[in-house]
Amino acid sequence: MEFSDKEVFSDLSVRFDSGISVVLGSNGSGKTTLLRVISGLQKQTEGELEFVGFSKGFETNEMKSIFLCSPDVSLYHELTVVENIKLVSNLKKKAFPDVSGWDIEDHLDKKYGELSSGYKQRIKLIASFLINPEVLLLDEPEQHMDEKGILKLTDEIEKRNRNGLMTIIATNHLWREWNVVVKL
């Protein structure tokens, strides 16, 4: 797999089963590239990607049940937090989510672009859990988050796990005792 004509990784064979999987690796090891390929936002230079056992109609790069939340995916800076969440909920035909526990009540009417990095990350995670895809790809989800935010994040990931949904987390440090599937 190449990124900007530089080989990121090769001979990688990995299988993700339902539940929580962790992709561990240092900076530049290709975690983000791997997740982008799985999400369909980037095409692999070689090799195959196979999805087995998902609901009918599931296909990567289609209107799919897969979503990548990463630092390279942003919400709209000019819109308020409420407008951004409503935009996602309207597009996915979902009700406005319960945001308690994310500690963002005082920021709902602020523009997304005016928030601190930690709050921006919270809003992106709220949107990701609202979309509730069969496969949720989280690229360094703990980035910029304080302890309270990380606790809420792990709660939400565990909740998805109990509901039988798949979550793949890419991170550069092990912050939970979850199953490390691949170390890049």
Place this chain on the structure above:
Amino acid sequence: MLWSNFKTLLVKDIKLLFKGGMLIGYAFGIVVVMCISVALPMSKISVSEVTVSTLIWMVLFFSCSEVSQRIFLDEETKKTADLMRQLVPPSVIYLSKVSANSIFISVISLGVSTLLVFWFKLSLTVLPVLFLVMVFGSFALGITQGIISYLVARGAARGSVFPIVALPIILPVLISLINITTQVLESSPVSFTLLVVVLAQGFAVLITGILFLPYLEKGV
């Protein structure tokens, strides 16, 4: 589902046009056209209708270009494009942006045509035809520029290349629109065939965009 997603995105794109300072391009266009409209009759310089029509459509072309490329390029540079790509099909993204751009340029062109009728002391009877030409022309312009903006933005090219890329493709539309507008300003019989040609090109580009963009996205 697609229709409701289109409406949601259209509202978002119009909001962004207001909030993102993208109206500067349009405002610039209005100011230039207003200055020309006021200055020409006052200067008593004899200006042909074809010159006025050319000026109007060139100004509308550049202000439409400015906004069109920004609404597409901004999504890439502000990293919101990947969010949208994961939530809605590319054809819906394209349609909503093209519609937002076309609606805005139509509103401006209606203002411009009203000014023209006033300053050139045209008969009010030409107003409906002039409105029709300006609105249909604006949609054809917006649609054609939309697809080019999408390609320029997707190719991560610099926004400054946009008018250079767009002009040859839009030239047939522009020439047709200049001809029709000249006919209206001269109060001579209007060639509706030309208007149909302009609309046909807009429609063809629109359908091409809707059919082609999903394949473009698959080739990421």
